[in-house]
Amino acid sequence: MTLKAQLEALRDETLANIENVADLKALNQIRVETLGKKGPITEVLRGMKDLSAEERPIVGSFANEIRDLLTEALEGRKEVLETAALNAALDQETIDVTLPGKQMSHGTRHVLSQVMEEIEDIFVGMGYQIVEGYEVESDHYNFERMNLPKDHPARDMQDTFYISDEILIRTHTSPVQARTMEKHDFSKGALRMVSPGKVFRRDTDDATHSHQFHQIEGLVIDKNITMGDLKGTLEVVMKKMFGEDRKIRLRPSYFPFTEPSVEVDVSCFKCGGSGCNVCKQTGWIEILGAGMVHPDVLKMSGIDPNEYSGFAFGLGPDRVAMLRYGVNDIRNFYQNDLRFLNQFKVKE
Numbered sequence: 001m002t003l004k005a006q007l008e009a010l011r012d013e014t015l016a017n018i019e020n021v022a023d024l025k026a027l028n029q030i031r032v033e034t035l036g037k038k039g040p041i042t043e044v045l046r047g048m049k050d051l052s053a054e055e056r057p058i059v060g061s062f063a064n065e066i067r068d069l070l071t072e073a074l075e076g077r078k079e080v081l082e083t084a085a086l087n088a089a090l091d092q093e094t095i096d097v098t099l100p101g102k103q104m105s106h107g108t109r110h111v112l113s114q115v116m117e118e119i120e121d122i123f124v125g126m127g128y129q130i131v132e133g134y135e136v137e138s139d140h141y142n143f144e145r146m147n148l149p150k151d152h153p154a155r156d157m158q159d160t161f162y163i164s165d166e167i168l169i170r171t172h173t174s175p176v177q178a179r180t181m182e183k184h185d186f187s188k189g190a191l192r193m194v195s196p197g198k199v200f201r202r203d204t205d206d207a208t209h210s211h212q213f214h215q216i217e218g219l220v221i222d223k224n225i226t227m228g229d230l231k232g233t234l235e236v237v238m239k240k241m242f243g244e245d246r247k248i249r250l251r252p253s254y255f256p257f258t259e260p261s262v263e264v265d266v267s268c269f270k271c272g273g274s275g276c277n278v279c280k281q282t283g284w285i286e287i288l289g290a291g292m293v294h295p296d297v298l299k300m301s302g303i304d305p306n307e308y309s310g311f312a313f314g315l316g317p318d319r320v321a322m323l324r325y326g327v328n329d330i331r332n333f334y335q336n337d338l339r340f341l342n343q344f345k346v347k348e
């Protein structure tokens with residue numbers, strides 16, 4: 001076979017191989033084997049020194065022509081294969097945005113947090129500030145400053161968890177009253193505050209008692225605050241909480257830190273007052289304790305009772321939530337059973 005025929009055969013075979021090759025690695029292999037230093041074309045070009053002077057330019061230019069042709073074919077095929085590889089990768093990695101997402105179950109705010117925030121919002125809307133107190137309190141603020149000296153019999157009303165003789169976990173949110181009163185600058189106006197938080201008592205847990213529950217303390221101090229202000233305020237709040245048709249009534253009661261003291265009932269939101277299971281057939285629901293701040297409590301916080309007066313109240317959000325949602329066991333709020341909690345899912 002002549003050299004030319006050999007080159008032609010090589011060209012045709014290589015072109016066919018290039019056309020058939022399916023991946024880039026194999027294509028590169030063909031390039032190395034055909035055009036590389038040890039490949040047949042290089043060999044032909046190297047052997048040209050043995051050719052005659054007439055043959056040399058003819059074979060030389062033919063070999064160059066074939067080399068260019070094959071180089072071009074290799075490049076062309078490479079591009080085709082690269083595009084195909086890219087498309088295949090894109091096909092595989094495509095995100096189908098129409099696929100339904102994974103369902104994530106999300107939690108919800110605790111029902112007590114929901115109720116407390118709702119009550120806080122009502123007071124904030126009336127110009128009250130929210131004050132956080134301390135769960136670990138001193139006997140001084142929890143009792144003495146609330147007009148409950150060490151030997152006071154009313155201390156028995158609040159069975160206490162003591163940490164030491166002087167330190168306890170608070171039995172009510174009332175100590176926040178004293179802490180706020182002593183700091184308040186009355187030259188800047190009245191004091192209106194609510195203080196929500198956890199309180200603790202040495203109670204045996206049952207359906208209606210828990211060693212941990214919540215209170216929202218309220219306090220207003222200014223000149224000329226009267227029982228009328230207390231009643232009017234609580235009436236507005238109860239209507240917002242339980243419906244516009246609600247009425248309230250005050251019954252005399254006793255708390256050491258208020259004088260006079262009252263127990264406040266709201267007309268039943270379920271039956272409207274005619275009697276049902278929620279109000280135990282009485283038409284009224286006992287909802288909070290309140291009263292006019294005792295002059296001694298004012299004095300102990302550095303406020304002159306001849307100049308200032310005020311009212312206070314203590315509200316139980318656990319009880320509000322139980323009444324509103326028909327929860328008959330307070331322990332449900334603290335056991336974190338998701339079957340219970342998920343009933344109070346809100347869209348947030």
Ligand code: DAH
Pocket residue numbers: 171172173174217218255258289290291312313314315
């Ligand atoms: N501290 C009282 C308690 O835990 C609740 C209370 C009653 C608070 C009357 C008040 C109030 O501020 O005026 O039993």
